[in-house]
Amino acid sequence: MTDQPIILGSVKKDTFLDKVKELLPDGGNLNLCLTCGACSSGCPATGLENMDPRKFLRMAALGMDEEIKKTNWVWMCTMCQRCIYVCPMQINIPQLVFNARALWPREERPKGILGSCDMALRNESCSAMGTEPEDFKFVVEDVLAEYQEAQPEFADMQAPVDKQGAEFFLNQNSREPVTEPDEMVPLWKILHLAGVDWTYGSKGWGGENYCMFLADDDAWKQITSTSAKQAEDLGCKTFLNTE
């Protein structure tokens, strides 16, 4: 036994784990780990970057904040929450991961996520592809007109943008209007056949929110608030989130 024993500090420093505990209801149960490993045994991210959920939590509990700040693993956990579901103590490891993402300097976070968030902040569409509100409106109207004519059974079908007083506010993933507009149509048909009174919004129509994944809380809030405000301004009663 020549190895130096690990000496636990007698003065408790304020760790990353302590800070996250203050943010969460019941402290996210973050100090209740029984080390059983149920989280890790069913986690698809176990083994990536030589990490797993239990190890991540134990490292945080031991105050290994520098290692926590450095691991790419926080971008490989999808925060799916299965670990909470199977945990006997309902420990909120995904929130620990989310807050660890926020420890990274913004410009050092993964370029793809960062770029998609910044695109969404460019205009009021809040689309991760940067699509302007007018372009979205043009595509929707163009595709609708094509189908109304080519499929006369749907001549009365509507796909309104900014319809005041509609019952449902629908958002839309940018992939369809930008890269495969015909894929918007089946959902419109279902809503039409069901007699649903719905509308898109010219503002906040983008369904994806990469600012949330980026752990940029202010930008996340801006995107979500833009969508919610548009639904409110239009007097819609229900927000249908298609993502």
Added chain:
Amino acid sequence: MRKSYGDPIAEDLRFVVKSVVGEENFIDMQPNRSNNFCCGGGGGFLQSGFKDARLEYGRLKDQQIQATKADYCIAGCHNCHAQIHELSEHYGAEYGVVHLWTLICLSLGVLGPKEREYLRDDLKEVNVFHPEME
């Protein structure tokens, strides 16, 4: 939906799927409901640049889908659709991956020729609405 409202509300979607494809054509993967595994497309993973890790993450999901021997997997959102579609090609099983809206309209007989991007050859020509649009 399940994440926000729990397992019971997901049963409504099972009802829809079974109504559309027929009870005998519906196969639940194992494990399922809240015990199911994430596919690895969400949380920003698709845009994170860690492609190899993302495909490795998805290996479990691909094995689950392959074990059902189903011809198609229905994906509930875009992240899942993109990831599972890539898993299908990457691991070589080549099952189809479709949005639910596609199957609903197909079963209603109102799915046109240009709305079939994600149907495979076995369903591409089935019950085409206004085939002249092609």
